[in-house]
Amino acid sequence: MSHTPHDIFQRSSAPVTVDESRCIADKGCTVCIDACPLDLLAIDYSKGKAYMKYDECWYCMPCERDCPTGAIKVAIPYLLR
Ligand code: SF4
Ligand code: SF4
Structure with missing residues (x-):
């Protein structure tokens, strides 16, 4: 994958937390996995929970918006707000 501007942001943790x-x-939910256009999210089947597998977020937000339980939080970098 090519380098994109978000590579310049310094972060101490993944932008998307669950x-x-x-x-x-x-319980079978895969809404956020299906919603992400970049396929960044995945389910850890050992825990039965979603997590950020690839740290390449576009901050497009459908994962946070569509999660039925409000479990997802996308931390938008200050410079993009
Ligand atoms: S904000 Fe967009 S790119 Fe980032 S994890 Fe959510 S759906 Fe994927
Ligand atoms: S984080 Fe939300 S949308 Fe994603 S699998 Fe869990 S409950 Fe479903």
Whole structure:
């Protein structure tokens, strides 16, 4: 994958975090995985929870918006707000 402008941002953690206490992937939900146009999210089947597999986020937001339980939080870098 080519380098894109977001590579310049310094981050201490992944831009997309999943509140595992809210995530219902273990009940069969795959909404965020299906919503992400870049296929960045995946389900950790050992835990039954979604997580950010690839740190290449476009901050397009459907994962956070469409999650039925509000488990996803996308941290938009300050410079993009
Ligand atoms: S959409 Fe929400 S509840 Fe469903 S798998 Fe993703 S984080 Fe979990
Ligand atoms: S904000 Fe967009 S690119 Fe980033 S994880 Fe969510 S759906 Fe994927």
